[in-house]
Amino acid sequence: MPLLNKVRTAVPGVPGGDPAPTSPSRLRIALTVFFALDGFLFAGWVVRIPAIKQQTGSSASDLGLALLGVSAGAVVTMTLTGRLCRRFGSHPVTVASAVLLALSMALPPLTHSALALGLVLLVFGAAYGGINVAMNSAAVDLVSAMRRPVMPSFHAAFSLGGMLGAGLGGLVAGGLSAAAHLLALTGIGLLVTAVAGPVLLRHRAPSTGTTRARTAPRRIEGRTRRLVLLFGVIALCTAYGEGAMADWSALHLEQDLHAHPGLAALGYSLFALTMTVGRLSGTALLERLGQTPTLVIGGATAAAGMLIGALAPSVWAALAGFAVAGLGLANIFPVAVGRAGELAGPGGVAAASTLGYGGMLLGPPAIGFLADWFSLPVALTTVAALAAGAAVIAYGARGAAAPRAVE
Secondary structure: OOOOOOOEEEEOOOOOOOOOOOHHHHHHHHHHHHHHHHHHHHHHHOOOOOHHHHHHHOHHHHHHHHHHHHHHHHHHHHHHHHHHHHEEEEEEEEHHHHHHHHHHOOHHHOOOHHHHHHHHHHHHHHHHHHHHHHHHHHHHHHHHHOOOOOOOHHHHHHHHHHHHHHHHHHHHHHOOOOOHHHHHHHHHHHHHHHHHHHHHOOOOOOOOOOOOOHOOOOOOOHEEEEHHHHHHHHHHHHHHHHHHHHHHHHHHHHOOOOHHHHHHHHHHHHHHHHHHHHHHHHHHHHHHHHHHHHHHHHHHHHHHHHHHHHOOOHHEEEEEEEHHHHHHHHOOHHHHHHHHHHHHHHHHHHHHHHHHHHHHHHHHHHHHHHHHHOOHHHHHHHHHHHHHHHHHHHHHHHOOOOOEEOO
């Protein structure tokens, strides 16, 4: 990366205006807030799904179809957001997506059928997909300008926001209606965006030589496209594990190892906690080891942990395995998305994020089918297999650099 002595940005929309110096630390704080807000709002919605199911009178299958609205909206928007970031800049798109995400939180309580719920979740999914691509694109540019591998810290903020949102939702679920709770989340989202958004809107993304080359209109060469695909597959492998753990870890502990329901719920909590800790220490790890060793060691660690978690004969050994798996998977997704962004700018972030999100969607149903055909412990070993595959792919892509773009 080229050296950057000082980040200078101009107020958008003022041609020829004098660039104003801005502190990368202020941009980092603002972006961290948006990552945390994203996790907070998404978790707040997830904990109210049972109440919305009851409100709409949906069966389990009807609810499943309605929830596909989130996936469909996110995937479609992710494929378009890279272009929007190149056209308008990643900072304005991040703020606009955050506003839409906050407003969409208030929509599910207004529905009274599975069809209506599915339609409003398209809006929610579109906002969720948009903000994820835009803020990751902004983070890639900031990482390049700071010349420090701080990408994992942003994803740690997402995890912490999710834990806070889920915890708060659990506390208020008994005494606050879903409508009041989600409306309050809308207010919180708009308030946080009003506070942190102006920092992004006043300053363009830090501009370096490589950033300008990435964001200029161009045709990406085939080799770069293949490398972006490789890092997208790495993101898919780790997101597959996250989705599988969220939906199946507790059932495995309770059904196969006969754990008490409260102890079974600890499985995913430990996994999420160690993943957060791993991301908080990710910058130091990347500075010490570098990207490829971090991906390879992370994949190998996650594979070993998931093999223990899936095949251990005791509850406590399985819990230890899940904790190790969380540490291993922690930094794979942010590093893979960051590398895709370095190679191809917002388009690379969009492609890797879409593949990663697809992995999160693929994991739970794939585990379910495999559990029916074989057993749940055997099905969970696929998480270990994909984590090992991510390590192998990362080692194969070591030293990858984008070729010069064709203008």
